[in-house]
Amino acid sequence: MTEHxxxxxxxxxxxxxxxxxxxxxxxxxxxxxxxxxxxxxxxxNAGVSDAGALESDVEQTIHEYADRVNDDEEYEEYDVDGFADDIEDEYPELLAERYAESGPTIVDIVDVNVETGSEGEEIESVTVDLVYETRSTTVDREIELEDLNE
Known part of the structure; x- marks a missing residue:
């Protein structure tokens, strides 16, 4: 037999x-x-969307801070004279810390212009020059907030 x-x-x-x-x-x-x-x-795309979120955060924060400065009765410790200095000197550090967590970013507020009412006691409008920089993009914005005393 053969095996097959x-x-x-x-x-x-x-x-x-x-x-x-x-x-x-x-x-x-x-x-x-x-x-x-x-x-x-x-x-x-993330850099551009982060820049939009940053701009929105800055608008909201400055608007809330101006409301506190303009409300003398509830917030007496805030004054019109220190408003621009606070926004230009202290606020960029807070922004940089917040946005540094999401990646290598540089956030800086370059210039702040404040217009007050005729008596100089209330803030009417604020213009902020903002620079947001990542590896792929640099965004330079001018944010204008008006009618803050209403």
């Missing part, structure tokens, strides 16, 4: 293993390419 062995099953199994390894390799290369392209485009 059929190696067809082993050949099919080996072919399936090779095919699956090739398929996994293609998937890994494709997903790596997509991930790299996505990360490259998201960093540029």
């Amino acid at each position: 062995t059929d190696n067809r099953g082993q050949l099919i199994l080996a072919g399936a293993v090779v095919f699956s390894l090739v398929l996994i390799g293609i998937v890994v290369v494709f997903s790596t390419t997509l991930f790299t392209a996505n990360m490259a485009s998201s960093s540029a």
Whole structure:
């Protein structure tokens, strides 16, 4: 008697293993390419969206601070004379600390112009020059807040 062995099953199994390894390799290369392209485009967009959030934060904070300065009865410790100095000297440090947590950023308030009423006791409008800088973008904005004494 002759023994007849059929190696067809082993050949099919080996072919399936090779095919699956090739398929996994293609998937890994494709997903790596997509991930790299996505990360490259998201960093540029993130800087712009962070700048928009920063501008909104600065507007809201300055508006609230001006409201406190203008409300003499409840907040006597705030005065019109120290308003511009506080915004220009102390507030940029707080902004830098807050936005440094999200990545390498530079935030600075370059200039603050305050217009007061005729008696000089209430703040009417504020103009702030703001610089926000990341690795990929630099945003220079001028924020104007008007009618703060109403």
